[in-house]
Amino acid sequence: MNNNGPYIFSKLSTKRINLNILLALLPITFYFIIKDINTLIPLGTIVITTYLSGILLHYLFHHQLVIDDLSTINIGLILTLLLPTDIPFYFLIIGSISATAGKFISKDLLNPPLIGFIVIILLSLLFRYSINFPGYDLISIILVIGGLIYLILTKSIKYEIVISYLLMIVTIFIIMTWKNSLPIDNLLEERLLLTGIFLLMHHQSTPITQHSMIIYGLFIGIVTAFIYYHTLLPSGIIISILTANLFTHILDYLILTKRRIFIIIPYSILLILFGITLLTNISI
């Protein structure tokens, strides 16, 4: 044993964080099952596949992934909650394996449920299968927000990212739709709110400094809103998270080496992007 301290540790271990995430996801999962019993099919398929592929890949890659820390189960749960129940069986298996494999191959640079989600979308395009993503209802949103509050209170997620994302996307939606209706309908219908919360719970692929967390959340919010309002691309949240993941580590490093300019530049870019997102709409 090392002769240096500390000799006491915070109770919040990796295992406990993953357990908290699981507990936060359980109410919405049960609600989905109650609403549609068929949810059990993708749920069972995905969770079992991610867990087993996690064990297999652990031995293949000799990577220091703790398979008993519930993280693979959480990946499976999040992926299930993003998908409709009528997805073909083999899509689910390939998607789940891709999510776990993505975790290993990208060394946690990319968000695993997001990788699984993208692979399933690509499969649907390849096999010309039309996926009908259902919108979330008000009870779903209450359950997810409840889970989010639990995770924030137990310090199990980086709340800065989720809060800055939610603030940004809600602000843009309010500004863009203030003349017509409340933005809540659009947000629920387009699954941007809850998908964002689920995907941004991931620790490994997100930044670690306070500034980069806020920049990351705001960036994803702006880009998601921009894609939603000004392009024909579906699921803007996926593209925005993937883009943000690419600069996560470099932004962290630049900010940590105390180059203030690297704090100012991203915020300036965000301001410009925010302006573009809003102004383009006005000119239209």
Place this chain on the structure above:
Amino acid sequence: MHKKHKLACDQYEEIKKPKEIYLPLIIGNDTDLVVLVKVGDHVYKETMVAYNKGKFKSYLHSSISGTIKAIEDKTYSNGQKVKCLIIENDYKEQVQKRTGVKEEINNYSKEEFIEIIKNAGIVGLSGNGFPTYVKYDTDKKIKTLIVNAIECEPYLTADYTILKNKYREILEAIDAILDINKIDECLICISKRNRKLIKLLNQYTGTYLRIKIVSIKNAYPMGWEKGLIKEATGLTYDGLPSECGIIVNNVSTIYAIYKALKSGTPLLERIITISGELAPKHTNVLAKIGTPIKDIIGEVDSNNVLIIAGGPMMGHALVDFDTMVTKQANGLLLIKKEDRQETACIHCGKCLKYCPCHLAPILVKGKNKDELKKLNVDKCMDCGLCSYVCPARIPLKDYMDEAKKSIKEVSHE
């Protein structure tokens, strides 16, 4: 644990006089001492037995009267083997005649004051062991004396106990220090949770008009000098507190100064906290410097018990239980031996979020020396908070220590 412990620590106990003491021949980290006694010599309690040759001279005194039995290597609280004077107690507590003690402790000149605390071997009792007189031996104007009565680590209650039991003497000493050194004011910093103690001391601020009681938020590492000064005064500095006209002394150090001024007594004993889940009872004891720890805690099962000298965050696990109470030792913790099961980093960022020095411990591993400099690792104050909060139990403090060492090596080259 803490509430229960606090109740038990309003008082302190005096332990049975030791059969022998191991007086470590070390001052701060300096082991290059001039030893004034030899094996077979008789020493009085308070006899000066050694001093260091370094720039900041300090002295060691025998805390008992008796005979020098041997000079042997023993394990010091930091794990290092250090030569010790083994003094056999004759239980007579004979003291040499004291000279130069004044009736009124405010009547010393600054030069006399410095000489007294230097000769008394008074060092910082909150952990670093730096000679206290050096802080006062300056031509710069000192505006504020900050008395640190905040426990520097969890579990420890030694400072609380000494302030609770000796507040009259401590207030008298502070008043004298302010007079002698022409210091404008004193801030006694106490943790917010010690409301009763704050209330008690506030009753005396009408008598001692230059002394103010400052309640400080209850957070670790609030006992850290830099953090404490910022919290109490709002001031920040790069090098030493004297840059902004401040001196910081631990409350136990102030009590040692009181004894030196009042009766010419050198630093011979101190209050230490005995705590931890496996401690027979949570208490504070008054122990003579050099007392073998087995005389305080009895026999323990070394296979299951981990004994920590100091607090659980910055203390040292004792590899050898045949060690002693030192001037810096403010606690002895007995906790369960557990293996730290390290897992992969989950990139949670908690080590950055909680670091009081705003560093990035997780990025330190595997970096070259230039990169380490950019990450300001030399600013780390060893609080261990990064390792404490890490959910993956990564020994980040060890990485920081290694990084600091490699930076130091570069600067020495």
